[in-house]
Amino acid sequence: MWENTLAHLKPGQHGVVRQISGAGSFKRRLVEMGITPGVTIFMRKVAPLGDPMEIHLRGYELTLRREDARRIMLEKER
């Protein structure tokens, strides 16, 4: 199990995408939105009920659920 995923980021932290686990249309949706290897993601906030989360990448804001964020692996060094 990869230790450092997008779901592990706390609001205000950055991370660099390493790889996305999963396959098919699930993965395609995420990469099409610009979550590709090497991209820096800024964790903006978590919704009032604890999920989903709001991230910032490539100059725009995106919402993701924690369960999906767990499949976005980040580079080890923060």
Place this chain on the structure above:
Amino acid sequence: MQVAALAGNPNCGKTTLFNRLTGSNQYVGNWAGVTVEKKQGLMNCLQGKVILTDLPGIYSLAPYTMEEIAARDFMIKEKPDVIINIVDGTNLERNLYLTTQLMELRRPMVIAVNMMDELESKGDRLDCTLLAKRLGVPVIPITARSGKNFGALLTAVEKQMKSPTLPARPEYSGLDQLAMNEAETLVLSSPALKDPTFSKFYAARLVEGDLAAVKELRLSQAAQRRLEQIVRRWEEASRYGDRETLLADARYRYIEKAVSGAVFHKKNPGELTVSDRIDKIVTSRIFALPLFVLAMGIMFSTTFGQFGTSLKSGVERLIYEGVSPWVLRFLTKVSAPVWCQGLMIDGVIGGVGAVLSFLPQIAILFLFLSVMEDSGYMARAAFIMDRLLRRLGLTGRSFIPMLMGFGCTTPAVMAARTLSSEKDRRMTIMLTPFMSCGARLPIYGLFAGIFFPKHQGFVILSMYLIGILVAVLCGLLLKKKVFSEQEEPFVMELPAYRFPTLRNLALHLWEKCKGFLIKAGTVIFSMSVIIWLLQNFDFRLQLVASGNYSIFGAIGKAIAPFLKPLGFGDWQAAVALLAGLVAKEAVVSTLGVLYGAATNSSVLSAGIMQNFTPLSAYSFMVFCLLYTPCISAFVSIKKEMNSLGWAVKTALLQTTAAYTVSCLIFQWGSIILRWMEAVG
């Protein structure tokens, strides 16, 4: 006639541009077989001879969602003479992803970079000439809200139509390009390829691992093996190692190269804009929920509270006190037969009038919905509410249509249009009628007042809760049995906050009201006439004096025995339920007529007391809560689902749920009552 297509991401101002380009010359329909809205209009250029089709807002042409399939099929089959690709200048990279796919279609294109006002107010700059040179497509900076630079856009479009130029071929680096080229050779060798201009488009789909493209091209076994070889080699040479990521990565690298040096950012990326600051409050832990409840409260109380209701009764007065007497006078004057007067007054005016009276509330609700959608709050509402609806396989976007269902099912079903995926729309529409609408309240009031005078409030509240509970159970069932597709991540863009424009609001409102009026004038008109005939004629087509001898009465008597296990097996209850199909309030008035108490409420109470027990009354109330929605709702469901089959399925689901739940309540209730009698 030349054909132009407008393509772009959601939230990039596509609708605003479409409205500006076509004015009110719009035709709104559905793409064949799906609930995706299809808009077409005549564009005001070249003497108005261009049909502009507004494609659904999509992030990609990879055909997975209904929206993407509709857009892709249009491109392949209609081959538009020019593609107008609108992109959001403040979010260029992500918007250009779709552009790279459009470029591979090898059709003449014009790129309109929107939101130039926002871009400039941030102090950023964009070199459109450089971008145009790199992409091989004319790039026109515009501001769709104000219509700035539309002249230049129209000139560019006209020029592409007279002397078309093709976009550049997106050049990918090394191995990516090699894989694409090899795949393209395979595509070109396919006998099923009708138009070689689409070879690049199909090549990209093949290396991405799109099985639909393999099927479409009818690739031979040998070709499929060769394709797998090409892609494998490509994957093995890369550190990321999978086709989906590799192609998206190649596209984004191409985009980064194309925009480098063309975009100048003044601010640091981390600096907060006005929109960011608003968002900090609106979705904060402390204020998000109170603000959301407040917004919903204002919307609900304006639409279904004093204001909306008084407008509704105004329309009713106009119809029943203005139009009805006038028509009656006219019919008497020309001495029309009695049945004709009945048909006109009770059937046509009564039926259509009851539906028309919803118009003010629909208009108010859609004004609110448009403001929320255009301002960017709708996405935040979904962000806040997502967690509550996730278990049902829905997203936060379904919350608002469902909430509106407590007011009236018809506009609530129409509100499901704002949902972003076909599956969510279908499921939300199927569950919304379980939310107890305002028309069901008089039934609860009548029965609870008679049988549970001390606990009236509690009993009525329990109806609302049962409705929600049944919706949750049906939602879980639908998720498991009907809508169990591939897993999809929930990704939703949170667009910047923007002021809605009056023009867009007015057009949207007009569109909704027009659609509803057409519906009332056609389908609902004919259904009202049919139901009136069933209520007033017998099988020998003779006018009957009393409802119980009519065809409706006969049907009621025939189905009454089936309702026996639910506790209300007398035919009056069955006929009243049938009348409730017109409008649920009609259950009360029909019971009144059948118990011989058209105007006298104490006679009605006595009749109900004779025929119901507290338990069967409760079971009856639950049945009224859950069974098939009224005609107006049914017609809306049919229209929004774009399928009679789905509308019938929805009605069946509801009636089955009603029968099951009422039966359980009555049977278990009887057992408990007997046990209590035996004990005490």
